Amino acid sequence: xxxxxxxxxxxxxxxxxxxxxxxxxxxxxxxxxxxxxxxxxxxxxxxxxxxxxxxxxxxxxxxxxxxxxxxxxxxxxxxxxxxxxxxxx
Numbered sequence: 001x002x003x004x005x006x007x008x009x010x011x012x013x014x015x016x017x018x019x020x021x022x023x024x025x026x027x028x029x030x031x032x033x034x035x036x037x038x039x040x041x042x043x044x045x046x047x048x049x050x051x052x053x054x055x056x057x058x059x060x061x062x063x064x065x066x067x068x069x070x071x072x073x074x075x076x077x078x079x080x081x082x083x084x085x086x087x088x089x
Contacts, residue, residue, distance in 0.1 A: 011061050015042070018070045020057040027058035030074060037073060039066045 011017055021027040024046050034041045044059040062070045 011044075011059075014064055015061040016064050016067045017044075017059045017061050018067060019060040019074055021060065022057060024058050027060055030060055034060075034062065034066075034070055034073060037069075039063075039070050039073070041066075041070070 018041075019027075019030055021030065024043075027043050027046060031041055031043055039062055041060060041062045044061055045056050046058050048056045060070075060074075
């Protein structure tokens with residue numbers, strides 16, 4: 001699901017947000033895919049999202065040096081279905 005106008009908090013130094021997800025499960029799946037490819041990443045807002053899913057998005061962040069590779073991986077279909085989430089860039 002895509003979310004327009006969602007306020008983006010400032011990521012920690014050296015990190016960039018490459019995706020936003022309504023579902024923590026979808027965010028975990030995307031994170032696992034990136035980690036299996038050797039991309040260091042983290043989720044922001046995963047636990048807050050479980051309290052009120054419609055109000056918060058889970059953000060997937062990677063090191064700035066891995067941004068391009070992460071965006072390319074997230075844009076590829078996984079088993080015929082694209083990873084659900086807003087890919088920024």
